[in-house]
Amino acid sequence: MQLPSVPCLAIALAAGTLSPAIAAPLTELSLGETPLQNQTLSAGAMQVVITDYRPNDFATDDRGALNYEVYVNDELKASHREEADFMFADFSLQNLDPDGLPEVIFHRYTGGAHCCSIYRLYSWQGDRLHRTQTYPLDASAVGSFEDLDKDGYSELVGSDGRFLYAFGSYASSWPPTLVLSFRGGTLLDVSQQFSDMLRANADNMYQSTYTSTLQEPMLGANSILAGYVAQKIMLGEYESGWDYMLAHYDPTDTWGLEHYNTAGEVAETFADFPAALEAFLIDLEYLTVNGTPNPHLDLSRSIVEQESLL
Numbered sequence: 001m002q003l004p005s006v007p008c009l010a011i012a013l014a015a016g017t018l019s020p021a022i023a024a025p026l027t028e029l030s031l032g033e034t035p036l037q038n039q040t041l042s043a044g045a046m047q048v049v050i051t052d053y054r055p056n057d058f059a060t061d062d063r064g065a066l067n068y069e070v071y072v073n074d075e076l077k078a079s080h081r082e083e084a085d086f087m088f089a090d091f092s093l094q095n096l097d098p099d100g101l102p103e104v105i106f107h108r109y110t111g112g113a114h115c116c117s118i119y120r121l122y123s124w125q126g127d128r129l130h131r132t133q134t135y136p137l138d139a140s141a142v143g144s145f146e147d148l149d150k151d152g153y154s155e156l157v158g159s160d161g162r163f164l165y166a167f168g169s170y171a172s173s174w175p176p177t178l179v180l181s182f183r184g185g186t187l188l189d190v191s192q193q194f195s196d197m198l199r200a201n202a203d204n205m206y207q208s209t210y211t212s213t214l215q216e217p218m219l220g221a222n223s224i225l226a227g228y229v230a231q232k233i234m235l236g237e238y239e240s241g242w243d244y245m246l247a248h249y250d251p252t253d254t255w256g257l258e259h260y261n262t263a264g265e266v267a268e269t270f271a272d273f274p275a276a277l278e279a280f281l282i283d284l285e286y287l288t289v290n291g292t293p294n295p296h297l298d299l300s301r302s303i304v305e306q307e308s309l310l
Contacts, residue, residue, distance in 0.1 A: 026102055028092035031055070031066070031084075043093040043102040046124070047071040055250070056084050070104055070122050070129060077129040078122065078310045087111040096123070096145055096182040098152030103182070105145075114138050114170060123185045129310040130185030134303050138164065145182065148194065156180045156187065157197070160230070160302055167256035167273070168223025174208070176231040177201040178299045184214055186307050189300040191234055202241075203232040209248050222253045222273050229277065233286045238293045249273050256280070 015158070026043035029050070036053040049071065049223050054064040064084030070077050089108035095111050096103045104122035116136030123130050145154040159175035166173070179194045180187040191198060205228040209221050225245045232241025250273070261267040270276035281287040284302075288294050 025092035025105075028090055031089040031091075032085075041091055041093055045073045046102045046104060046122075047074070048091050048093070048104055049137075052194070054084065056086075068106075070130060072101075072124050077124075078131070078160045080175070084296070085110055094145060094154075096121075096154040099124075110136070114164075121182070121185075123182075125309070130307070131310055132186045132307045133305050134187075135305045137161070148179070153181050153183055155190065155194075156182070158303070160284070160299055162302060163223075163227050165279070166223070166280060167226045168253075169221045172220030172223040174205055174224040174227040176227045176234060178234075178302075180300055181301060184253045187300050187304050189298050191299060195235060198231055198235050202228060202235065203266055205231065219250075220253075221248060221250050223276075224254065225249055226277055226280065228254075230281060230284075230286050233281070233293050234297070236293075245277070246274060 019257075025165040027041045029039060029041055031050075031053055033055050035055060036050050039050040039053075041048045047070070049069045050066070052065065052067040053071060054066075056062065065081065066084050066089075067079070067081045069079045071272070086108035087110065089106065092105045092107075093102040094105055095101075096105075101124050108118055110116045115138060115139075118136055119134045121132045123132075137158075143157050145156055147153065148155045148157070157177070157179050159177055161175055162172055163175035164173045177191070177198055178189060179191045179197065181190040182188075205224050209224050209228070214227040225248060229238070229241045229245050232238055232244075253273065257270045257273070258266050259268040259270075259276075259279070270278070270279065278291060279286065282289060282291065285294050286297060
């Protein structure tokens with residue numbers, strides 16, 4: 001599976017029937033145009049100290065800087081320094097799991113039409129501080145952590161942004177929904193535990209394309225159908241999803257029929273959309289190399305960039 005260098009990954013709240021238990025941040029602080037020094041956020045045993053923050057000066061193109069420290073029970077466990085490569089950012093302390101210790105969430109937005117938001121999470125795991133960071137996420141639709149099934153573990157509901165631009169424009173792309181749960185200091189794929197939410201998204205895709213026929217293909221249908229087949233795989237209904245795609249795709253649309261290598265050269269050309277879609281789904285591991293649904297599909301790897309015990 002190719003990981004960025006891929007386009008920014010989307011995270012978006014998806015339609016569903018569940019009523020989330022919203023766990024609001026215990027405390028939070030936004031970073032904007034005002035310099036800060038020695039600002040402290042505390043909740044329970046967790047503490048963040050922004051030792052120094054100097055914002056970007058976009059008029060002079062002067063890059064700012066951010067320095068912060070993470071403490072557990074008043075003991076320094078991690079410190080971090082980086083350029084303030086964002087338009088705005090915020091720190092918050094929030095309970096994401098039932099261990100009674102808040103997690104530190106650092107979220108920054110770098111700017112751009114559809115990109116990018118990045119999350120960095122710090123959590124105390126046993127006797128060590130665990131850090132997890134996401135890939136750059138589609139900033140036009142960033143979700144929040146909510147306990148959807150009220151089991152004490154917070155979920156991040158989103159979509160697989162690798163489908164953006166794959167077979168159509170950003171506006172016509174419709175990625176499949178995924179659900180990530182914060183457990184053990186990282187984000188785990190629990191999408192199949194929320195089948196009602198996945199089905200709601202698949203039904204919306206269906207409603208958007210069902211009038212399309214081979215004689216009158218809907219503009220941008222292929223981009224939607226790519227996400228639809230992937231969503232049906234996650235629901236255990238690959239065959240019906242694939243058959244529906246074959247009956248409704250646009251054979252005149254050539255977007256996505258050429259795959260490129262890292263040098264920007266054409267690496268492979270496909271005869272039609274079904275062939276290109278199958279190769280795409282294999283590359284993203286929705287399908288195995290034999291073209292069958294992957295029983296071990298784990299979409300958390302499309303979101304989590306790095307994990308480390310500090």
